[in-house]
Every structure is written in C-alpha cells, then in structure tokens.
Amino acid sequence: AVTKHAPEQLVAYLQALEPFLRWSGRWADLVAWTEYALEHASLACEPQTRGRLLNDVGYIYWLWGRNAQALDSLRPALDLCRQAGDGWGEGRALNRIGLVYRTEGRLPEAMVHFQESLTIRQEIGDREGIGFCLHNIGLVHRLAGRYLEALDFLQRGLEVFEKDQHVEGKSLCTSNLGRVYRAMGRYREALQFMQEGLALAQEIGDRTEEGETLDTLGDVYRFWGDYPRALELYQQSLEIHQELGSPVGQAYAIADMGEVFFLRGDYDRAHGCYQQSLELWQEVGDRRREASLLDSLGCIHRVRGENEQAMVLFERSLSLRREVGDRAGEGRALNQIGTGYLTLGRFGEALDCFRHALEIARETGARPGEGAVLNNIGLALAGQGEFLQALAHLEHSLSFAQDLGEKGEEGMVGHNLGNLYRHMEQPEKARVALERAAAIREEVICAYGDGARRWFE
Template sequence: MSYEERVLFFAAFAKPGKNRAQKNSANKLRLFSVSFIFLLFTFYLPSGAKAVSIDQQLNIPLNNGTQGYAREDADRLLRLGAQEELRGNLAKAIPYWIQALDIYQQLGDRQAIGLTYDYLGLTYARLGRYFEAEDALRRRLAVARDQPDFQGQIYGLNNVGTVLLQRGAVQAASVSFSEALRIAQSISSQAGEGLSLSNLGLAAANSGDYLQAIKRYEEALIFRRRGKDPLGEANTVNNLGDAYLALNQYRDAQISYRGALRLGRQTRDRSTQYRAIDGLVVIYSKLRQYQEGFELLDRRLTLAQESQNLRQELESLRLFAQLYQVSGNPVTARTFYQRAITLARTLGDEQEEALLLNNLAQIRIR
C-alpha cells in the first residue's frame, strides 16, 4: 500500500457505543487505559487517497464511456460526502455516497463503485455500524476480484479483517489478514506485505499476545520502510507503542510514539499525530508527569481547531478534563468537562453529553 486511509482519522477514535458506555458507567476512572488504545483501528484505501485528491481518484480515462452529466453529478456527490466527513459529520456523508453509488452502478463504472464502497464501509465502521461496514467492504472486495484487482483484494481483505476485529472476531480477522498477506507475497507487493503483517500484529495484540504482536510489527516495518510508506510506517509504529505500553515498557513505548508523532508531522497527517499524542499522554499520566501531558494535549487541541474538526476538539477537551481530574485538580477538570458538554450539544451527540455530565456530576459529589 502506498498511503494510509484517506480522511478516516479515526479513527481513530471509533469506539463501539455500548462498550464505551459500559466503561464510563462503571466509573473506575481508568482514564487512559490500554484497553482504550486497542480500540483504535486504521482502514485503508488502495487508491492512495490520503495524498491524492478525490478529483485525481476520479480521473477516469475519457474513452471509458462513463463521462457526462450523470458522471459529473455522481462525482459531485462523492466530493460533498468527503467534505462532510472531513468536518467530522460522518452520518451526513453517507447519504451523499449512497446517491453517488446508485449513479455509478447505473453507469457500470466499476472503479468508482469500488471507491464508493470503500468510503461507505470505512465510515460505517467509524460509526460503529459494523455489519453494514462489513457488507460494504465485502462488496468492494467482490469488485476487486471481478476485475481482477490484486491490490484492491489485498486492501479489501485487510479492511474486512479490521471490521471483524472491531466485532471481536479475532480468529476470522486473522484469516482475512493471512489471505491478504498470501496475495501480497504472490505479487511481490511490499506495501501489501507491510500492511498485512501490521494487521496480523494488531490481531495478536487483541488476543493479548503482545510479544507476538511486537514481532509482527517489526516485520511489517521492514516492508513499510522499503516501500517508502511513511504513513503506513507511522501506523505500525503507533501500534508498536501500544504493545509496549500494554507490557508496561514505558521507555520503548515512548520511543515508538515519538517516532510516530514525528512521521505524522512530516506527512501532515493529523490522525497519526492524535494517536501518538494520546499514547504519550497515557504514559505521562502513569508516570505522573502531568505537565508534559498537558503540553501535548494543548498541541492536540490546536490541531483539531486548526482543521475545524469539532469531533477531535471534543475528544481533546475530554482528555484534558480527565488528566486534570487524575492530577488532583478538580476545579479545572470541571471547566474542561463543561466546555466538552457544550461542544457535545453543538454536535447533537446526546450519548457523549450524558457520559460527560455523569463524569462532571461525580466530581461535584467528591
């Protein structure tokens, strides 16, 4: 693979609503737990969409029979959906892409159909709608197999495996990743091998086998560096940091996260930087080096505000509140919770608002 996922910075924080609610209601104040980190997954677009604009992705040869007003309308809808996604309005992006998909199917444009299924599947996953995500991504995989598109199959299998991981089907996910690795090896795709090995490491980590995960990540880094894939490398290095953190090897984890943060800055990829910062904040919280954590969260908040990403701004405010809470400063923690609650209301996220109100109320009880 040549680039990481396009705009699914998620990512990095796509947590199943049910699981998150259970953790908050338990209110153990495991504010920066490793279990939180391992709910982070990354998806991929084989078209190199992170560094390539949608216009370039949709630059279909003029003789393929799909140009015209209908095609222009579908492309416009795809762009509108992408704009909503970039703003963090995931649910608003989906209807645009469904309309675009319908037009592409009428035109018989397989390339655009595959791309649209990618966007739909990845966004469904971020919303926690995993069955819909798996359905869209399997359809995208079928398009790749029909063409045949071996690169598309590699990334399709990895995306399907990632959704299976989010559903807790670790064994099935490992099978999907292993099949992707076999195809990548058969066509000598260093990018595909790096991606598949990295995901096999993630599967091992989700099984609690962190030593095996570290082994897989280190193997993956060889191929990702050979393929000159800095975003792929950064994702694997972040994963490596997670595994070291799970083993309480804070020094190695810190080195990994700082390496990922550096790569994120070089590539100007905010999702990579969010993940690396959050991992470092976990470490500083555990080591009670709170000032370092606050400085990183200030950088995180600035990143979110610069991109006008309200969802990540909300996440930054919540993490600020939690860190102030564990550092023994309930007054400032309340201030950040109140700011986060206001922003949750702006986003219309009633579940997040309820969780934040619960956290705020417990500070007042104490």
C-alpha cells in the same frame, strides 16, 4: 519490421491484457509487455503513443509497489501528453502521479494532482476519469482524517459509476465508503458497505481490491472484539497479497494481525508483526503508514513499562504525520504522547496534548478518537484533583462508547468512573459503576476470549 500502426495496435492489446495480468498479480509479465510496446512506440516517434505507454508503465510500477520507478515513467508521460495536446493522457498521468504521492503519504501533493486531473477530465467530458478523481480526492480526505469531506466525494464518485454501470469504480467507492464509516465508528454501516464492496470485487475478479476489502472487514470484527474472525480475515487478505506480490497489501494485513496479538496481550508476536510491516512501508516509501507503525511499536514499549523508548517513537510519529499533512494521525500521535505524560504523572503536559488531539478529532469527525481523548482528559483532570471536570469528561466518553457499541471501551470508561467516584467519596455510585463495568467485562470475555481482558487492565 514495425509498421506505423503497430504501436497503436500494441496499446489496444495492452488495454485488453492489463486487467487480467493486474488482477492475477502477474506484475513482471505486465511490465515486460508494456516495455516491449514502449520500445516499438519509441521507434515510431509518436509523442502521444509514447506518453500513453509510459503512463501505463508508471501505473503498473505503482500497483507493484515500485513508487520511484513509477514516477520515473509518469513524469515524462505527463510531459509527452502535454506536448501532444492529449488531454485524456494528461488527466490520467496527473491522477496517477497523485496515486504515487498518496501512497507515499504526501497527501497535499496528491490532492493538487487529483484536483488538476479532475479539472481536465471535466473539461473533456471523461466520465470514467471524473469518477475516479472524485474517488481519489475522497480517499485523500479519508487518509487525512477529514471524514465528512471524504463521504461527500466518495458518494459523488459512486453516483457517477452507478449511472454509468461501471462495476470496478462502484466497487472502489463502496469499499472506501465502508472504510470511512469504520474510521468514524459507524461499524454497522461500514460492514454493510464492505460486504457489498467485497461482492463487487469478487464479481469482476479484482484480487487486489478483494484482499484490501477482506482486511478492512477484519478491522470491523476486531473493533467489535471478535478476534478469531478478524485474524481469519487478515490471513485471507495476506494470502491474496502474497499471491499477488503486493508489499502494500502484505504490510496492511501483517500490521493488522499485530493489532490482534497486541489486544490479546501477546506482545512479542505483535512486535514481530509491527516490525515486519514497518520495514515493508519503509521499502514502499509511505511515511504516513510508517508513522502509524512507529505508534504501534511505541504502544508495546509503553505496556512493557519502557516509557522513554515509547515517547521517542511517538514523537517521531508526530513529526512524520505533520510533515505529510495527516491530521487524523496527528491527533492519534498527540493522544499517545499525552498518554505517556499521563503515565509519568505529568498531568499538565498530558492535558495540553489531549486538548489539541480533541480539537483535531472534532475537526475531522473521528468519533472513536473523540471518545478516547475525552476519557484521557478525564483521567488527567482526576490526577490534578479536578474531580467534577473529570466526571463530566468521563461521562461524555462513556456516552460515545455506548453510542458506538464499543463494549470494551464502555467497560474501561465505566471502570474509570467507578474509581473516580471512590476518590470523590461516593461509595454507592462507585459500587454501581464498578459492578456495571465488571458485568461488561465478563460479557466481553465470555464472547471473545481471554484476549479481551486487556480492555480492563
């Protein structure tokens, strides 16, 4: 028979069991145990206990990549916690609903739930909950491309966790600070935070965070042009997420492997990776990431000369990004559409897209994006014969590449400058710029292999 105290005992047992099962990837076992406890809690008719267990069931489904099932548990959990006057459970349910919306790319809705959760947790003095809410708000800002705001909230979350000696929270904040610095093009700071975050994740046995951090470390090496090291890290990440049965982690790793194949000019393998990742994101229901993969597939069509197919995919991506409030992604999609117009010789339409993308890059603090758009504006202006304006934009873009240490980008922009000087009938400046670009080209290819040639095509 089920005693009055059995549900509470099951809750305590599950709280001890959950980290082990979650970090080892035993999602089915974890769901089975939680639903077993929920059945007994239902018999006991205790709203607070039922609410907390439903809360845990929903969280587990979210971790497992089952967003619809997660919401089916979290929404009634929120109602039960409110009915019972359980502020702790209410704050947790709001936070977890926000996690689902964030995963689906519904960033404005995620932000509302995280902010509501933060308010409740501040009212009841839930220090751990405050730290996680600050982290999650920072993560939404990062995903939306508001990098300066992201740094602020993640740093505040890190301070809470450091003061309380909360290793898991410190690991999450540290890794995501690294991801923000990566997105801003501050790669050495990114590497420092990512390595610290990886060590923390391994220390506490958090396999999910370990896999995610390995993937982000791969991004840093990819941006530096060290493709073999990047592929090695992505493969390690993929193996962990396959072991855990995480479709989200697998989708990230597979897409990033596709990026390396694309950079190497192996477009067939890149297309296969992108398509596989796209299907996983559609299964999960993350429209922001779906848009990102549409961009990637569009790039393959563009390099193959299939501009109409590419533009269709870029337009679909732009629509999705605007729908979910992804400002940084909107800027990237506009840059891609502008590049399509540039390829077609439609320079006025290209400039409209690039200038809008530049505004967004500056608004969000995305320095690599700003540098890339400045280069493209320079190319479009050169196409219209406005050589002096083009020169100013290309020189500005070159300074970005040099500041960020992006050798491939520096060589590409330098090559564009050399060609512009030729059109301006300044042969000596053209020679110097092209020789410098050629030297960078050989330096990069020597360091990272023939795959780096795509920077200069």
